[in-house]
Amino acid sequence: MVREISERESELPDAVIGKLLKIAAEDKSIISLGPGEPDFPLPKPLIQEVKKIASNVNHYAPPGGRSDLKSAIIKKLRKDNKIKAEAENIVVTTGTQEALALATACTLDVSEQIIIPNPGYMGFLPTFELFNAVPKFVELKAENDFSFDPDLIKKQIDRKKTNALLLNTPANPTGTVLSKKVLEEIADLAVEYNFYIFSDEAYEKITYDSSKHVSVGSLNGMEPYALTFHSFSKTYSMCGFRLGYCVGPSDVIEAMTKVHLYTTISAPNLSQVLGIKALSLPSKYTDSMVKEYKRRRDYMVKRLNELNLHLKVPKGAFYAFPSITEYSNNSFKFANDILKKAKVAVVPGTEFGTNGEGFIRCSYATHYDKIKIAMDRLEKFLKKKN
Numbered sequence: 537m538v539r540e541i542s543e544r545e546s547e548l549p550d551a552v553i554g555k556l557l558k559i560a561a562e563d564k565s566i567i568s569l570g571p572g573e574p575d576f577p578l579p580k581p582l583i584q585e586v587k588k589i590a591s592n593v594n595h596y597a598p599p600g601g602r603s604d605l606k607s608a609i610i611k612k613l614r615k616d617n618k619i620k621a622e623a624e625n626i627v628v629t630t631g632t633q634e635a636l637a638l639a640t641a642c643t644l645d646v647s648e649q650i651i652i653p654n655p656g657y658m659g660f661l662p663t664f665e666l667f668n669a670v671p672k673f674v675e676l677k678a679e680n681d682f683s684f685d686p687d688l689i690k691k692q693i694d695r696k697k698t699n700a701l702l703l704n705t706p707a708n709p710t711g712t713v714l715s716k717k718v719l720e721e722i723a724d725l726a727v728e729y730n731f732y733i734f735s736d737e738a739y740e741k742i743t744y745d746s747s748k749h750v751s752v753g754s755l756n757g758m759e760p761y762a763l764t765f766h767s768f769s770k771t772y773s774m775c776g777f778r779l780g781y782c783v784g785p786s787d788v789i790e791a792m793t794k795v796h797l798y799t800t801i802s803a804p805n806l807s808q809v810l811g812i813k814a815l816s817l818p819s820k821y822t823d824s825m826v827k828e829y830k831r832r833r834d835y836m837v838k839r840l841n842e843l844n845l846h847l848k849v850p851k852g853a854f855y856a857f858p859s860i861t862e863y864s865n866n867s868f869k870f871a872n873d874i875l876k877k878a879k880v881a882v883v884p885g886t887e888f889g890t891n892g893e894g895f896i897r898c899s900y901a902t903h904y905d906k907i908k909i910a911m912d913r914l915e916k917f918l919k920k921k922n
C-alpha cells in the first residue's frame with residue numbers, strides 16, 4: 537500500500553505565484569513584474585571574495601553561526617538598528633525564512649496563536665501552519681496606508697492563547713514603513729498582554745524619501761519581547777546565498793540554536809564568510825541599488841495612477857500594490873487576464889491574504905526599460921477593456 541502525504545503538507549496552500557511565474561519564465565515574450573528579489577548582480581567585492589574563500593569553507597559552521605560573523609553583526613546592530621546584542625542573542629540562519637520557522641518551533645505550541653498582517657508576505661501563514669500554530673489576522677487597510685491599527689490588533693488578542701504578533705517593516709507586498717509611533721503602540725501591547733513580537737526586517741535598507749526604518753527591538757524595554765529577523769538577501773542581492781539572522785532574548789535564541797541542528801545544522805559556511813565581507817562594505821553599494829529602485833518606483837507609481845490603478849507612493853521595499861477595483865473585483869482573474877492578453881506578469885493580491893483582494897503586486901526589482909514596456913502594454917490592454 538502506498539502511504540499518504542501528511543495532512544500537514546496537504547493543508548498548505550498551493551501558491552498561485554508559482555504557476556504564474558512558471559508561465560512567465562517559459563514564455564519569453566512576457567515581462568515579469570513578479571519577482572521578489574533584487575535584479576542586481578552581487579556587488580563586485582563580494583564576487584571577488586567568493587573566489588577567494590571557496591577552498592576554506594568546506595566544513596560545517598557552528599549551529600548558532602560563526603563567531604567572527606556574529607561579531608560583525610553585533611557591530612551592525614548597534615550602529616544601524618540601535619539594538620544592543622551579545623553573541624548569545626544571535627542565531628545565524630539559512631535566510632529569514634528558516635529563522636521564522638525556528639522561532640515558531642521555539643515559541644508557539646500547538647494551537648497557540650500568532651497575530652499576522654493581512655495582506656502580508658505569502659511565506660508567513662504556511663510557516664505558522666506547518667507548526668500547527670493558529671494565525672489570527674489583523675487587517676491592513678489602504679486608507680490607513682496599510683499600517684497596523686492597534687485597536688484592530690487588540691480585537692485579535694486572546695490573553696491566554698496569543699503568544700506572538702508578527703510585523704514586517706518595510707512591508708512586502710505593500711511597501712509600508714511602520715512609524716516609530718505605531719511601533720511604540722505595538723510594543724505597549726506586547727508588554728500589557730505579554731507576547732513576543734516577531735519583526736521581519738528583510739527590507740530594512742530599502743527605504744525612500746524621508747522614511748526611516750526603526751527596529752521595534754530598539755525601543756525601551758523590548759529586549760525580552762522582540763525577535764528581530766534580518767536578511768542579507770535584499771540588502772546585498774544575496775538571495776541565493778541563503779543567509780539571515782535572528783536577534784532576541786538569549787533563552788529563545790538558545791532554543792532556536794538547538795533546533796537549528798535538526799533543520800539545516802548551520803547556515804552555509806561560505807555564505808557566512810561572505811556575510812562578514814558584506815557587512816564591511818561601504819553603504820554606496822546598497823545606496824546605488826536603492827537610488828535606482830526609487831527612480832523605478834517614481835515612474836511605476838505615476839504610470840499606474842494614470843491608468844486608474846490607484847496607489848499612494850510606497851515608502852520602502854520594491855513593490856507597488858495598486859487597487860484594481862476600477863476594472864475588476866477579482867485579482868486572480870485580473871492578473872491572469874493581464875498575463876494572457878497583455879503579456880505582463882503581476883501577483884494577485886489574494887496571494888497575500890484575503891484582504892489582498894482588489895489589489896495586485898507589481899515588483900520594481902525589474903529593469904527600468906522593462907517596466908516602461910510593461911506599463912505601455914497595461915495601458916493598451918486597459919484602454920481596450922474600458
Ligand SMILES: Cc1ncc(COP(=O)(O)O)c(C=O)c1O
Nearest residue numbers: 572631632633657708767769780
Ligand atoms: C517579508 C519577507 N520576509 C522574508 C523573506 C525571505 O527572506 P530570506 O531570503 O532572508 O529567507 C522575503 C522574501 O521575499 C520577504 O519578502
